[in-house]
Amino acid sequence: MSGRREFLRALGTAGAGVLAAQALPSWARAAAAQAARSAPAPAELLVRNAWPEHFETTLDALGRSWLTRNDRFFVRSHFPAPEIDPTTYTLEVSGLVRSPLTLTLAQVRDLPTIESVHTLECAGNGRGLFKLPSTSGTQWERGAVGTAAWGGARLSILLRRAELLPEAKAVWLEAADQAPLSEVPKFLRSIPLEKAMDDTLLVHDMNGEPLSRLHGGPLRAIVPGWYGMASTKWVTKIRVEAGPSDNHFMAKGYRYVYPGEDPAAAPPVEDVKVKSVITRPLAGSTLARGKVRIQGFAWAGPAGVRMVEISTDGGKTWRPAGFMGDTAPLAWRAWATEIEVKTPATVKVMARATDGKGEAQPSQARANAAGYANNSIHVVNFRVA
Amino acid sequence: MWPRRLSLVVAVGALGLAAAVAFTAGDGKATRRGVYPSDFAEGDGRSIAERACLLCHSASLVTQQAKDSTGWEKTLVQMEKWGVAMTAAEHDTLRGYLLARFGPRVKK
Numbered sequence: 001m002s003g004r005r006e007f008l009r010a011l012g013t014a015g016a017g018v019l020a021a022q023a024l025p026s027w028a029r030a031a032a033a034q035a036a037r038s039a040p041a042p043a044e045l046l047v048r049n050a051w052p053e054h055f056e057t058t059l060d061a062l063g064r065s066w067l068t069r070n071d072r073f074f075v076r077s078h079f080p081a082p083e084i085d086p087t088t089y090t091l092e093v094s095g096l097v098r099s100p101l102t103l104t105l106a107q108v109r110d111l112p113t114i115e116s117v118h119t120l121e122c123a124g125n126g127r128g129l130f131k132l133p134s135t136s137g138t139q140w141e142r143g144a145v146g147t148a149a150w151g152g153a154r155l156s157i158l159l160r161r162a163e164l165l166p167e168a169k170a171v172w173l174e175a176a177d178q179a180p181l182s183e184v185p186k187f188l189r190s191i192p193l194e195k196a197m198d199d200t201l202l203v204h205d206m207n208g209e210p211l212s213r214l215h216g217g218p219l220r221a222i223v224p225g226w227y228g229m230a231s232t233k234w235v236t237k238i239r240v241e242a243g244p245s246d247n248h249f250m251a252k253g254y255r256y257v258y259p260g261e262d263p264a265a266a267p268p269v270e271d272v273k274v275k276s277v278i279t280r281p282l283a284g285s286t287l288a289r290g291k292v293r294i295q296g297f298a299w300a301g302p303a304g305v306r307m308v309e310i311s312t313d314g315g316k317t318w319r320p321a322g323f324m325g326d327t328a329p330l331a332w333r334a335w336a337t338e339i340e341v342k343t344p345a346t347v348k349v350m351a352r353a354t355d356g357k358g359e360a361q362p363s364q365a366r367a368n369a370a371g372y373a374n375n376s377i378h379v380v381n382f383r384v385a
Numbered sequence: 386m387w388p389r390r391l392s393l394v395v396a397v398g399a400l401g402l403a404a405a406v407a408f409t410a411g412d413g414k415a416t417r418r419g420v421y422p423s424d425f426a427e428g429d430g431r432s433i434a435e436r437a438c439l440l441c442h443s444a445s446l447v448t449q450q451a452k453d454s455t456g457w458e459k460t461l462v463q464m465e466k467w468g469v470a471m472t473a474a475e476h477d478t479l480r481g482y483l484l485a486r487f488g489p490r491v492k493k
Contacts, residue, residue: 134456
């Protein structure tokens with residue numbers, strides 16, 4: 001490089017990647033390379049799709065706290081995250097009700113507020129591990145899951161206020177996001193009236209902060225114990241209907257289509273299946289010999305988690321891990337145990353959770369066409385030196 | 386000559402700014418890392434892929450896939466149903482491009 005003029009011109013017109021590769025003086029490239037070597041920032045979020053945003057939490061980041069920090073929490077959006085002006089936002093409640101409602105965000109925030117801790121898992125979490133030949137979905141591995149304290153109102157309060165008619169059987173939640181192409185169906189999910197009246201929330205806060213745009217702000221649903229697609233983000237319309245929606249995201253999407261079975265009769269994806277992840281040790285890590293702590297999280301749908309066991313002999317024998325820390329209904333449990341490794345070795349550890357009905361994680365979950373609900377047992381290989 | 390120290394400040398500042406944009410854009414401070422190629426590679430069909438796919442989503446949603454011919458055909462038919470316009474010839478070229486680059490995984 002002949003001088004600063006060229007360098008500044010390059011700085012003004014080129015992207016940083018181009019700069020790093022082409023325009024920087026050799027000494028600056030060396031300095032940048034050294035900086036990159038000496039202070040690598042471990043990723044906390046894996047960008048599986050840049051837009052719409054599909055971000056997965058790394059197991060390293062996931063394992064750091066029972067409540068997942070907001071900026072580390074996985075993000076899954078069907079369409080570009082809409083910019084909603086909170087001062088003009090309205091929520092409509094209509095359909096099979098005597099008194100349709102239109103509320104401002106301030107009025108929604110004035111409803112009796114509760115804070116409830118729940119685990120949210122994307123239905124496609126683990127899809128990438130199925131290695132399917134023809135699914136279009138994001139190839140999530142294990143981190144499309146997280147736990148937060150959700151602050152908001154029970155949906156039942158609004159529905160009671162709107163006065164349900166006797167024919168009411170389902171609640172349709174319509175979102176504000178939409179695809180750039182108008183022919184693409186809008187995102188809409190419906191839930192049975194019983195679930196809507198039970199523990200479903202309309203939340204405007206996440207871990208004590210206003211719900212961010214990427215996580216569905218200003219208002220989203222949280223349907224505890226169900227996979228994440230039910231917890232519609234950017235909710236603007238609530239319609240009470242006599243039955244479930246036949247929208248694309250209900251009738252075709254989010255169905256368990258198993259090989260050889262009729263797609264039209266495929267059961268819907270609803271309750272979360274029992275699952276656990278090992279967050280320490282990380283796969284491929286090297287630890288000192290002696291006592292090695294194995295820890296992670298386990299969660300399930302309405303049946304709850306009853307136990308977690310680990311195996312270090314390929315699944316021949318299992319021994320229980322202990323639960324620890326905080327608890328909340330339909331939130332994951334932290335678990336831990338110790339193993340002793342006296343000599344240098346490669347260790348294979350497996351964790352298996354069992355739910356309250358006795359359903360245990362399978363070694364290999366049954367693959368379905370769209371790769372939903374992969375709750376296969378997590379296996380981690382690490383080294384002891 | 387440009388003072389070496391100033392150059393270092395500008396260069397590191399530029400890289401730092403780029404890193405800040407890459408790691409914090411949008412929502413919070415968590416460090417982020419892309420997993421898949423963010424651009425379509427050269428080849429016959431690349432321009433169709435850029436025109437058709439990038440209407441609604443980034444390239445990485447495509448570059449992370451490993452589908453067989455049936456899988457890619459299904460995807461293209463769905464996207465055309467949802468409003469992506471292409472001729473029959475473009476459809477075939479695009480399917481070939483996608484299959485060649487993002488075809489089935491080699492079974493181990």
